[in-house]
Amino acid sequence: MNNNLYSSALTCFFVLFTALGFAQSDAIQPDFLNIHITQTTSRVELSQMQKDMSAYNIGFRYDLIQWSNDELQSIRFAVRLPDGTMRRNVYEAIDSETDIWIRLEGEGAERIFCAGSQCE
Secondary structure (H helix, E strand, C coil): CHHHHHHHHHHHHHHHHHHHHHHHHCCEECCEEEEEECCCCCHHHHHHHHHHHHCCCCEEEEEEEEEECCEEEEEEEEEECCCCCEEEEEECCCCCCCCEEEEEECCHHHCEEEEECCCC
16 A cells, blocks of 8 residues: 555656656757746756757857846857857846847748847
8 A cells, every 4th residue: 555655656756747847848849949038047947958958959058147136147148059050149237127038940941040139
């Protein structure tokens, strides 16, 4: 009885974390990115974005990060696609109104790849 309860709890635990993993990776796929960075983006989230993109051979490097009260204040980043296309951005002052997007969708002449506040 005790063993069944333990096995059921362990199974639920793995199902929950697997579902969370899939939910996080929805925004990052080989030919699709839809990343949103704001003042509330955490260190852990930035690190996870980097790992998720790396799995698809998409480079995501960031530095010059400043934090205040666990809020992102500044960041410099670069995104490099497998074909060598790159976008770089520097944000010296991030506030609650700052929205930074990294987007990729489509192929060929129809492809959209942008990074920054003007990314629509």
